[in-house]
Amino acid sequence: MSNNNLIKGSLQTIILKLLEENEKMYGYEITQRVKELTSGEIKITEGALYPALHKLEAEGLLTTEIQQVDNRVRKYYSLTKDGQKEVTSKLSELQGFVENLQRILNPEIKPGFNI
Amino acid sequence: MSNNNLIKGSLQTIILKLLEENEKMYGYEITQRVKELTSGEIKITEGALYPALHKLEAEGLLTTEIQQVDNRVRKYYSLTKDGQKEVTSKLSELQGFVENLQRILNPEIKPGFNI
DNA sequence: TTATATACCTAAAAAACTTATGTATATAAT
DNA sequence: ATTATATACATAAGTTTTTTAGGTATATAA
Numbered sequence: 001m002s003n004n005n006l007i008k009g010s011l012q013t014i015i016l017k018l019l020e021e022n023e024k025m026y027g028y029e030i031t032q033r034v035k036e037l038t039s040g041e042i043k044i045t046e047g048a049l050y051p052a053l054h055k056l057e058a059e060g061l062l063t064t065e066i067q068q069v070d071n072r073v074r075k076y077y078s079l080t081k082d083g084q085k086e087v088t089s090k091l092s093e094l095q096g097f098v099e100n101l102q103r104i105l106n107p108e109i110k111p112g113f114n115i
Numbered sequence: 116m117s118n119n120n121l122i123k124g125s126l127q128t129i130i131l132k133l134l135e136e137n138e139k140m141y142g143y144e145i146t147q148r149v150k151e152l153t154s155g156e157i158k159i160t161e162g163a164l165y166p167a168l169h170k171l172e173a174e175g176l177l178t179t180e181i182q183q184v185d186n187r188v189r190k191y192y193s194l195t196k197d198g199q200k201e202v203t204s205k206l207s208e209l210q211g212f213v214e215n216l217q218r219i220l221n222p223e224i225k226p227g228f229n230i
Numbered sequence: 231t232t233a234t235a236t237a238c239c240t241a242a243a244a245a246a247c248t249t250a251t252g253t254a255t256a257t258a259a260t
Numbered sequence: 261a262t263t264a265t266a267t268a269c270a271t272a273a274g275t276t277t278t279t280t281a282g283g284t285a286t287a288t289a290a
């Protein structure tokens with residue numbers, strides 16, 4: 001995760017959300033997508049990503065499918081039905097937490113700020 | 116942090132921010148303030164809070180002062196000069212992380228949403 | 231032939247947090 | 261009287277998550 005030591009548990013939510021949008025993704029692709037979406041500011045390390053993927057698979061939220069592309073092995077992950085349910089719940093949990101965080105850190109109401 | 120196990124390191128930032136606003140707070144007061152600001156949704160556990168306070172003190176960001184109030188001991192914490200500098204940097208780090216999180220989780224630009 | 235990119239993986243260690251426990255005083259409820 | 265709750269501090273064992281560091285392998289650019 002590079003310089004920012006802030007994600008905890010949010011990595012799972014990030015993975016699930018990206019898979020909700022993309023149907024099928026492989027590990028390396030996820031790291032690149034996150035890097036791209038955050039202008040290189042969030043870098044997911046492999047040591048964090050792969051164990052997280054394996055855990056989500058073990059919990060039955062993801063399934064895998066191996067493909068051979070240019071003599072290279074790719075392991076594609078996609079959401080199971082349980083996984084699809086979990087995305088929604090994990091997302092609102094995280095959004096709720098972020099809102100509470102803003103209530104603590106930004107107590108003032110800023111003009112022009114709408115939710 | 117009770118039921119929501121989200122975003123690590125944010126506890127330190129919460130403590131520093133509350134102390135920036137309040138000059139002097141004791142541990143129990145911090146737990147109550149956070150509970151109040153988040154309508155009871157975030158509950159800081161003592162097992163997380165006290166080690167965090169001790170660590171910030173050891174790092175030279177906080178100083179302590181013990182007071183006797185109604186036969187009870189209170190340990191008041193306040194920011195050192197280094198602590199005052201750290202608040203700003205920790206806050207912008209966390210805000211930056213949250214923004215990146217939103218870029219991943221809320222890719223669409225919502226109408227009426229201004230930063 | 232060396233470095234970089236792609237692509238997977240694991241294992242030891244560090245860090246943060248939960249859960250459980252302990253001490254102590256004060257007050258409200260049974 | 262005694263139990264529960266609130267106030268107020270603290271630590272220690274265990275769990276989870278992440279970092280750091282290492283390993284394997286192919287392809288391409290320098």
